[in-house]
Amino acid sequence: MRKHSTFLTLLGAGCGAVFGLAASAPAHAANPLELNFWLSGPKYEGRVAPCESALPTITSNFREKESSFWNSALTITGYADIHEIAFRPWQSDNIPRRYCTGKVMVSDGKPRTVNFSISEDGGFAGYGQGVEFCVVGLDRNWAYNPACRAAKP
Known part of the structure; x- marks a missing residue:
């Protein structure tokens, strides 16, 4: 039972370290392809009911x-x-x-x-x-x- 809890503790610490490193990576702005590919946005026509x-x-x-x-x-x-x-x-x-x-x-x-x-x-x-x-x-x-x-x- 002791080996099992030690393993879970180490696994949790390892996962926490990996997620912590991933979360601390800097965010980058969208490149031109990301800005213009399938992101045309909503096309509002102003059709609103009375x-x-x-x-x-x-x-x-x-x-x-x-x-x-x-x-x-x-x-x-x-x-x-x-x-x-x-x-x-x-x-x-x-x-x-x-x-x-x-x-x-x-x-x-x-x-x-x-x-x-x-x-x-x-x-x-x-x-x-x-x-x-x-x-x-x-x-x-x-x-x-x-x-x-x-x-x-």
Whole structure:
């Protein structure tokens, strides 16, 4: 039994030394072949759905977030004054996003503001449109704090 543990100790030390040497090797910049071979990058076309297309996603994700994480029965019961506030507000080679805002009626009877964005190829694993949203006053984990300002451009 003693020989076995000594062997494992030496094997572990040897592996650690090899990995340590490999990790300490300096990193080199990509050569011209690596820069230009199969690395063309995403080709964004700016095809982002209109603001109204995100409302069903916001409704279901809000209901799931409230019930799963906050043990709350709050749901979104209606929308009003949904409009775009910006489209591709930064330089053109960034991921295209449409920023929108509007009013939501929540099941507690209080109207609130919702800020959201729709991004091209921003869905799960880069497939489909991605939607990020924040309902003012119900950003309980402060992801878009203060008052959902970080959900705007």
